[in-house]
Amino acid sequence: MIKYMILDVDGTLTDKNRLISTGAIDAMRAGIKNNLKISLISGNVIPVMFGLKTFLGINGAVFGENGGIVLQEDRIIPFFDKTQSFKFLNRMEKEVNIKPMFTNIWRETSAAFLLNGADPEYIMSEAIKDDLYIVNSKFTWHIMNKGQDKAYAVNYIKSEYKLMDSEIMVVGDSDNDNSMFELDVVKACPDNATEYIKSKSDFVSDKSYGLEIIDIMKYYNIL
Amino acid sequence: MIKYMILDVDGTLTDKNRLISTGAIDAMRAGIKNNLKISLISGNVIPVMFGLKTFLGINGAVFGENGGIVLQEDRIIPFFDKTQSFKFLNRMEKEVNIKPMFTNIWRETSAAFLLNGADPEYIMSEAIKDDLYIVNSKFTWHIMNKGQDKAYAVNYIKSEYKLMDSEIMVVGDSDNDNSMFELDVVKACPDNATEYIKSKSDFVSDKSYGLEIIDIMKYYNIL
Numbered sequence: 115m116i117k118y119m120i121l122d123v124d125g126t127l128t129d130k131n132r133l134i135s136t137g138a139i140d141a142m143r144a145g146i147k148n149n150l151k152i153s154l155i156s157g158n159v160i161p162v163m164f165g166l167k168t169f170l171g172i173n174g175a176v177f178g179e180n181g182g183i184v185l186q187e188d189r190i191i192p193f194f195d196k197t198q199s200f201k202f203l204n205r206m207e208k209e210v211n212i213k214p215m216f217t218n219i220w221r222e223t224s225a226a227f228l229l230n231g232a233d234p235e236y237i238m239s240e241a242i243k244d245d246l247y248i249v250n251s252k253f254t255w256h257i258m259n260k261g262q263d264k265a266y267a268v269n270y271i272k273s274e275y276k277l278m279d280s281e282i283m284v285v286g287d288s289d290n291d292n293s294m295f296e297l298d299v300v301k302a303c304p305d306n307a308t309e310y311i312k313s314k315s316d317f318v319s320d321k322s323y324g325l326e327i328i329d330i331m332k333y334y335n336i337l
Numbered sequence: 338m339i340k341y342m343i344l345d346v347d348g349t350l351t352d353k354n355r356l357i358s359t360g361a362i363d364a365m366r367a368g369i370k371n372n373l374k375i376s377l378i379s380g381n382v383i384p385v386m387f388g389l390k391t392f393l394g395i396n397g398a399v400f401g402e403n404g405g406i407v408l409q410e411d412r413i414i415p416f417f418d419k420t421q422s423f424k425f426l427n428r429m430e431k432e433v434n435i436k437p438m439f440t441n442i443w444r445e446t447s448a449a450f451l452l453n454g455a456d457p458e459y460i461m462s463e464a465i466k467d468d469l470y471i472v473n474s475k476f477t478w479h480i481m482n483k484g485q486d487k488a489y490a491v492n493y494i495k496s497e498y499k500l501m502d503s504e505i506m507v508v509g510d511s512d513n514d515n516s517m518f519e520l521d522v523v524k525a526c527p528d529n530a531t532e533y534i535k536s537k538s539d540f541v542s543d544k545s546y547g548l549e550i551i552d553i554m555k556y557y558n559i560l
Contacts, residue, residue: 123392133366134392136359143356158388161443165385166392169346169357188439216411220384220443 116300116334118174118277119145120268122286123156123166124252125306127324132253135324139170142327145336146173151275153177155267157251157290159220160185174271180249180256180290181267182223186274193266194223199257202244203227206237215254223262226254251290265293272299285330287311302330339523339557341397341500342368343491345509346379346389347475348529350547355476358547362393365550368559369396374498376400378490380474380513382443383408397494403472403479403513404490405446409497416489417446422480425467426450429460438477446485449477474513488516495522508553510534525553 121127127138142152153174154166160178164185167176175186183192203225206212210232218225234255238248241257249256249263264286272282283300287307295301295314302317304326312318317333319326331337344350350361365375376397377389383401387408390399398409406415426448429435433455441448457478461471464480472479472486487509495505506523507514510530518524518537525540527549535541540556542549554560
């Protein structure tokens with residue numbers, strides 16, 4: 115039985131323009147009323163995740179920076195350090211045409227940028243040399259520490275709440291969700307997910323951009 | 338004709354537990370489709386306001402710290418300085434039993450705290466001596482600079498977009514909205530507003546906690 119749902123935000127609870135689906139909000143609130151625990155996990159910064167937790171009424175921990183940092187009961191815990199990531203960002207800014215995200219002022223474990231015509235392949239191969247890696251969350255490119263990914267966050271929840279894999283469900287749609295979809299937990303996705311995510315999913319909804327949440331909950335008898 | 342709506346968040350778009358009303362989200366999005374400009378203004382920190390702008394799809398500037406700071410087209414502009422406010426917070430922490438908000442790490446123009454049994458009257462009277470003032474936003478107490486209030490933000494919008502008073506509507510419900518309700522703009526409020534806010538309003542909805550938004554828009558022919 116699913117006790118804990120861990121949901122990606124962009125493209126999973128929102129549409130392409132990042133507008134959050136009111137249907138997804140209603141579904142999450144109904145699940146919470148039924149004693150389901152919900153966590154959100156995103157590439158976004160932790161104060162934005164704090165805002166989502168507050169205003170949507172999320173009852174579990176929320177993770178920012180693709181799993182690098184958590185807000186758990188008013189306590190912020192960064193799992194990684196931002197030093198290497200920002201050093202690499204500064205170097206790349208001089209070498210290629212990228213634009214640092216203005217949200218970097220609130221990042222604690224990674225740096226983010228927009229490709230301004232720069233070649234992502236070059237940046238990716240240079241990052242590996244510094245023990246970093248690059249992940250694209252659709253809206254933004256992120257410079258991450260090795261081991262810093264959403265699977266890290268799912269394992270954190272699993273250990274904190276002493277859950278079995280079969281009690282955890284993850285929902286996501288795109289490349290920065292891949293690591294979660296390689297775990298042995300229950301996996302579901304919207305119709306707008308990538309082919310890779312779909313191939314790894316136990317259930318693929320035919321709904322998209324937030325409307326899949328209620329569909330997935332019904333399929334797994336959570337609602 | 339109303340061209341620009343400036344909305345408080347807590348208690349105006351949300352319920353008592355700060356859960357945002359999906360009805361308010363739908364109403365704001367419908368207004369925006371009809372070419373209405375919307376700004377949000379709250380005691381919250383600017384990255385939280387950035388998150389609300391992004392995920393709700395707000396098309397105007399968003400203000401944090403009760404009007405002390407704005408996010409306008411990816412540019413953050415603080416109108417005040419936080420030095421005096423934090424100095425006062427540190428002094429009060431030693432003198433009385435208050436609890437600084439963990440969100441203070443993201444504040445740029447003011448400091449916030451929870452009353453932990455401390456006497457608000459004493460804190461208020463001490464603040465005035467330092468040319469500061471204290472405002473209560475229901476969930477939090479804020480140490481503000483003189484002149485830093487929501488009316489300041491409304492006047493900023495008025496001047497930036499060259500609007501007439503009759504083209505601006507403000508909606509709010511509680512004490513930290515008072516300054517906006519002393520302006521000559523159009524004023525509306527939910528049924529859960531304070532008696533003072535109601536007495537200053539041009540229209541008082543009989544709906545509460547977010548459901549008044551569509552009601553107000555219909556009354557003023559915005560929808």
